[in-house]
Amino acid sequence: MVTHSNTRRIEISPVTRVEGHGKVTIHLDEANRVTEARLHIVEFRGFERFIQGRPYWEMPVAVQRLCGICPVSHHLCAAKAIDHIVGGAKLTPTAEKMRRLMHYGQMFQSHCLHFFHLASPDLLFGFDSDPATRNVIGIIGANRDLAYQAIMMRKYGQEIIKATAGKKIHGTGAIPGGINKNLSVAERDALLVDIEQMKKWSRDAVELARQYSVTNIELVKTFASYESNYLSIIRRDGAMDLYDGGLRAIDAGGSTIFDHVPNAEYLDFIREGVRNWSYMKFPFIRSLGEERGWYRVGPLARMNTCDFIDTPEAEAARKDFKALTNGRPNHMTMAFHWARMIEVLHSIEMIERLLHDPDLQGTDLVVSGERAREGVGIIEAPRGTLFHHYRVGDDDLVTMCNLIVSTTSNNEGMNRSVRRVAEDCISGQPTITEGMLNRIEIAIRAYDPCLSCATHALGKMPLIAEIMGPDGNVIDRKVREP
Amino acid sequence: MSEIVTFTIDGRRISAEAGQTILAAAQACGIYIPRLCHKDGLTPVGGCRVCTVRVNGRPASACTQPVAAGIVVDNDTEELRSWRRQIVEMLFVEGNHFCMFCEKSGNCELQALAYRFGITAPRYPYLWPKRDVDASHPDIILDRNRCIMCGRCERTSRDLDGKSVFGFVERGIHKTLAVNADARLADTDLDLTDQAVNACPVGAILKKRTAYRTPVGQRQFDREPIGTSVETRAKLTIDGGEPR
Numbered sequence: 102m103v104t105h106s107n108t109r110r111i112e113i114s115p116v117t118r119v120e121g122h123g124k125v126t127i128h129l130d131e132a133n134r135v136t137e138a139r140l141h142i143v144e145f146r147g148f149e150r151f152i153q154g155r156p157y158w159e160m161p162v163a164v165q166r167l168c169g170i171c172p173v174s175h176h177l178c179a180a181k182a183i184d185h186i187v188g189g190a191k192l193t194p195t196a197e198k199m200r201r202l203m204h205y206g207q208m209f210q211s212h213c214l215h216f217f218h219l220a221s222p223d224l225l226f227g228f229d230s231d232p233a234t235r236n237v238i239g240i241i242g243a244n245r246d247l248a249y250q251a252i253m254m255r256k257y258g259q260e261i262i263k264a265t266a267g268k269k270i271h272g273t274g275a276i277p278g279g280i281n282k283n284l285s286v287a288e289r290d291a292l293l294v295d296i297e298q299m300k301k302w303s304r305d306a307v308e309l310a311r312q313y314s315v316t317n318i319e320l321v322k323t324f325a326s327y328e329s330n331y332l333s334i335i336r337r338d339g340a341m342d343l344y345d346g347g348l349r350a351i352d353a354g355g356s357t358i359f360d361h362v363p364n365a366e367y368l369d370f371i372r373e374g375v376r377n378w379s380y381m382k383f384p385f386i387r388s389l390g391e392e393r394g395w396y397r398v399g400p401l402a403r404m405n406t407c408d409f410i411d412t413p414e415a416e417a418a419r420k421d422f423k424a425l426t427n428g429r430p431n432h433m434t435m436a437f438h439w440a441r442m443i444e445v446l447h448s449i450e451m452i453e454r455l456l457h458d459p460d461l462q463g464t465d466l467v468v469s470g471e472r473a474r475e476g477v478g479i480i481e482a483p484r485g486t487l488f489h490h491y492r493v494g495d496d497d498l499v500t501m502c503n504l505i506v507s508t509t510s511n512n513e514g515m516n517r518s519v520r521r522v523a524e525d526c527i528s529g530q531p532t533i534t535e536g537m538l539n540r541i542e543i544a545i546r547a548y549d550p551c552l553s554c555a556t557h558a559l560g561k562m563p564l565i566a567e568i569m570g571p572d573g574n575v576i577d578r579k580v581r582e583p
Numbered sequence: 584m585s586e587i588v589t590f591t592i593d594g595r596r597i598s599a600e601a602g603q604t605i606l607a608a609a610q611a612c613g614i615y616i617p618r619l620c621h622k623d624g625l626t627p628v629g630g631c632r633v634c635t636v637r638v639n640g641r642p643a644s645a646c647t648q649p650v651a652a653g654i655v656v657d658n659d660t661e662e663l664r665s666w667r668r669q670i671v672e673m674l675f676v677e678g679n680h681f682c683m684f685c686e687k688s689g690n691c692e693l694q695a696l697a698y699r700f701g702i703t704a705p706r707y708p709y710l711w712p713k714r715d716v717d718a719s720h721p722d723i724i725l726d727r728n729r730c731i732m733c734g735r736c737e738r739t740s741r742d743l744d745g746k747s748v749f750g751f752v753e754r755g756i757h758k759t760l761a762v763n764a765d766a767r768l769a770d771t772d773l774d775l776t777d778q779a780v781n782a783c784p785v786g787a788i789l790k791k792r793t794a795y796r797t798p799v800g801q802r803q804f805d806r807e808p809i810g811t812s813v814e815t816r817a818k819l820t821i822d823g824g825e826p827r
Contacts, residue, residue, distance in 0.1 A: 154716060156724060158794040163684035187792075267799025271683065274798065282798040496718040497791060 111533060125541055127523045133530060138523035140516050140545060149502045157186050157493045161275050164489070164504070170214075172271050173207035173262055174482030174507075175489070177344070180275035181478030182489040185365075188470025189278025195463030196279035201344050202455045203265035203274055204480070205448040208343060209299075210258025211483035212400075212445045215549045216306065217251030220438055223543050224313050229536035250302050254445075257292075257299050261452060264288045279467030289456055296453050300414075303446040307418050310439040314425070317435075323525070325434040325518035325544035328353035330386060330396035331405045332371075332486055332510065334479055337361065339408030341447065343481040349406050350386055350396060355430045358386060364479045367488060373505065381512050384505055395513035398485025399548060400440035405430040412454070415447035434518050437547045444483075482507045484549050508550040518544040588652040592636075593659050599650045606634055606645040609658065615810035616658055617667055617696055619674075619784055620733035621646040626742060631674075631733055633667050633696070664700065671696050672705035677756075679714060679728035680785075686794035687786030689802025693731060694785075695809035710756075717762070719769035722791050723780055730760045730787040739782035740773075748773045760787070 111127040128137040148167045155163060161179040165172035177200055184190045192200070222235045225243070234242065241248040259269040264284060266272025274280055314321050330353065334346035347361035348370065362370050374383040374391045385394035396402075404423070410416040422439060425431065431440075455461060478489045485507035492501035522544045526537050586601040592609055599608030604627060606616050620631035629644035636645045637657040645658070657663060674680075674693060682688050714727040732751065740748040748771045752761040764770035773779065780788060799805065 156716075156718060156791070156794075158792060159684055159686065162686070162795060166683060272799060273795040276795045277792075281796055497724070498716065498718050 111527070125519055125545075127519075127527060127541075129528075133528065135520070135523045135528040138516070138520040140512075140519050149504055152499055152502055154498050156497050157183055157491060157499055158277050158497075160489075160491060160499065160502075161277075162271075162273050164502075165271060167504075167506075169270065171207065171211055171482050171484065173203055173266065174480060174487055176266065176272065177204055177275055178478045178480040178482070178487045178489040179491075180277065181345070181364075181480060182476040182491050183277045184478070185473050185476030186491065186493050187277040188472060189468040191468065192279055193463065193465040193468055194460040195283055196466055196468075197344075198455055198458060198460050199265050199280040199283060200275055202284070202452065202461065203262055203272075204344050205451045205455070206258045206261025206265065208258075208483050209445055209448040209452065210255045210262070212441045212448070212549075213251060213254040213258065213306070215483075216310070216438060216441055216445075217247065217254070219549075220546055221247070221251075223539070223546070224438065228540055228543060229534075232535055232539070235539075250305075253295075254299060254302055254306075257295055261292060264292065276467065278469045281466065283463055283466065284456075284461040286462060289461065292452075293456055296449070296456065299449050300446075300453070303442075303449045304414065306442045307439075307446050310442040311418075311421065314433075314436060314439045318425075321433050321435040323433075324540075325522050325547060326432050327434070327514070327517045327521060328432045329514055329517075330358065330389070330394070331402035331430065332386075332396045332398050333403045333406040334364075334481055334486060335361070335406060335408075336411075340411040341403055341407035341409070342411075343403075343444075343448075345480070348479065348486075351406055351430065353430060353432065355405070358388065364477045365475075367477060367479065367490075371488075371505070373509075381509055382505075383512050384510050385513075396510065397514040398507055398510040399437060399483075400444050401431060401434075401437045402485060403481065404436075404440045404443065410443075410447050412447050412450035415443055415450055418443045418446055434514075434544060434547045437549070441483075441549070484508055485510055508548070511548045511550060515545055515548050515550060518547070588650055590650055590652065590654040590656060592656040601650065601652075603650050604646055605636060605638070605643075605648050605650055605656055608650045609645065609656075610813050613814055614658065615813040616645045617699065617810065618646055619671075619692055619696065619731065620735060622735055622739075622782065622784070624743070625735060625738050625782075628734060628738070631670065631731070633670050635663060635666055637663065667696075668700045668702060669706075671700060672702060672707055674731045675702075675705045676707045676709045677712070678730060679711065685729065685786045686789065687729070689797070689799065689805050691786060691804075692784035692809060695804040698804070699809055712756075714759075717768045718791075719767040720771075720773065720791075721769070722775045723768060723773060724789050724791050725760070725762070725768050726787055726789070727760055728787075729785045731785055732758055732760065733784060735782040735784060736760070736779045736788055740777065740779035744777045744779050746772055746777065746779070748777070748779060 111129065112124060124141050126139050126141065127135055130136050148164060152160065152163055160183050161176050164179045165176040168175055184192070218237045222237065222239055226235050226239060262272065263269045266274035267282070274282060330350055332348065332350045334342060335349040336342035336346045347363055348367060349360045350358040352358055359370055370387055371384055372387045374385055376383060383395065385391045386396055387394065404419060410419050422443060475492045480487050487507050488505035490503040491499055494500050519541055522540050526540050527533060587598050588601050589596060589598050591597065592614055597608060597612050599611065606618060606621065609616050616634045616636065618634040621627045621634065627646035629647035632644060634645040635642050638648055638654055671693065682694050685691065688694060716727065717725040736749040737751065740746045748763050750761050750763065751758055753759050762768050762771050775790065780790060
């Protein structure tokens with residue numbers, strides 16, 4: 102490790118072990134002021150390269166394997182891209198609604214997992230609470246009902262995924278131009294049994310997140326926060342749509358940068374930058390350039406970009422959320438949690454609506470049309486806008502793949518949040534405490550990046566932070582056991 | 584009427600027609616002997632050795648060895664199960680088998696046997712060979728990554744389709760499935776309706792654009808694990824006469 106003569110470097114490594122190891126480095130000058138703070142993603146996955154030469158119909162099932170947390174999002178996004186290859190982008194009502202049901206099930210379970218299992222210990226016990234109990238086991242001990250609710254909500258989402266994709270993880274439901282099964286009456290009725298309970302718990306979750314935000318408003322306003330641009334897909338009428346729509350980007354003041362951009366034209370509006378210290382790219386809005394064009398995605402972004410939510414209870418919750426900032430974009434990183442729970446409520450409302458739709462028992466499952474050589478799919482994954490782009494040869498083998506994963510879009514945002522926390526909490530401090538390390542993680546965790554999954558309560562890896570002297574020797578070292 | 588002979592498998596007395604193979608005779612009596620290179624209707628070759636049994640103490644492939652009066656056949660012993668497991672594990676490491684996204688998953692005999700044998704991971708190191716995919720044919724894809732060299736396609740094409748589209752070249756670890764053309768499957772006379780297209784026990788020869796059409800839970804071996812149709816369907820002619 103090379104250090105500059107008058108600086109010290111704190112390293113948190115690994116931050117995670119999920120879909121790419123991450124580490125945080127914080128550079129301090131001689132007065133212990135933060136000069137630089139970075140989140141590095143240090144593992145390279147290479148999916149875009151090694152699926153070249155594979156048949157296009159494998160994409161929805163193969164590429165979803167790049168993630169064990171949100172495979173449904175990749176499964177559906179790849180399927181949406183491949184739909185264009187087979188000329189089947191206009192799905193049958195049964196196929197589209199089955200895919201949507203799968204997607205809302207995924208959104209529901211993923212958000213619940215993150216909020217209850219990973220984030221809630223910080224929110225309920227405090228940033229500086231004893232790390233020995235600041236985890237999901239601590240939640241079980243302190244609030245058994247909440248822990249039970251968390252597990253049952255996640256289970257419910259997983260059951261929806263199983264009923265639509267065939268398996269709870271890494272299913273095969275979405276196929277080029279459609280879906281391989283409908284929802285049987287028995288499956289539908291089994292899912293309807295618990296719907297009222299799920300709605301109630303979802304309302305409670307929104308209230309829990311709202312209460313946290315308003316009670317701790319001074320912290321929430323500033324912690325890890327930055328003004329930024331926001332991106333999502335949006336329905337034609339401006340409604341939040343997690344499954345399909347054109348791209349919308351807004352700036353920090355809420356003004357539209359672009360709107361209803363067709364998915365196939367994303368490269369005219371979004372570019373990816375590369376930096377030599379991270380394997381994760383840095384996407385940006387092309388018209389604004391790399392310096393000013395970075396943007397955030399995910400639940401907070403979607404609350405900021407959408408004009409309304411098309412389900413009544415979530416729309417009421419959204420209005421409540423927007424009132425906090427008088428209708429202007431909300432830049433509070435910790436408000437991701439509240440926004441996430443509003444999406445949980447929206448998802449369960451959509452699930453209920455779909456379960457009562459007889460189209461789900463339809464038998465017209467697949468369409469095809471004119472073969473194309475290129476397809477782009479964009480979807481709102483739990484963590485934000487997800488892009489899949491494929492080119493296919495006449496022999497049906499993939500020749501090019503470009504993926505912009507949600508967490509990648511939040512790369513700059515997470516780095517800024519890490520820097521902000523480092524400046525606010527570590528700068529000028531002579532020693533580092535466990536609470537400081539946890540604050541760095543809390544900032545990253547608010548985004549629910551794929552690399553958040555293991556950082557916290559469920560993690561088995563200790564966090565290691567070292568202060569290096571000018572000669573590169575370790576002069577202070579803290580290890581936080583999981 | 585052909586001669587009936589009597590012999591034992593794992594101590595059970597079996598009656599079979601003279602000239603039947605041990606595999607066929609066992610199958611007729613509801614005893615499943617695992618196999619990969621053999622398929623009903625094809626001339627057996629005893630290539631994969633998964634069906635290895637002991638006949639009067641000597642190893643033999645059940646798909647080629649005819650029955651004889653009074654022979655003592657061992658089939659379901661720990662030793663033979665271990666041999667079969669090892670053969671299947673070697674087949675897994677010798678090719679590039681990614682069940683997790685393979686479109687043949689759930690309909691694959693190699694995978695089904697691995698499940699039957701309780702294999703969770705092979706004990707041998709993966710060889711990760713570089714193998715080619717031939718997608719030149721408009722309706723059929725040949726993925727050599729998954730080929731286990733069983734030769735079913737070769738025999739089916741030659742004996743049932745009368746075409747000889749497939750064959751093998753090279754030897755040992757370099758052995759490769761070849762097609763009867765200068766290079767590409769598209770240049771052969773293989774037709775989508777040929778029986779050879781359906782002969783592959785794994786995912787090496789597949790009809791294009793049919794992947795994942797059957798939902799998880801309804802695929803062939805989801806509904807009926809390999810061997811169970813033999814074990815539950817057939818009537819037994821064993822001591823006591825009760826179906827197994």
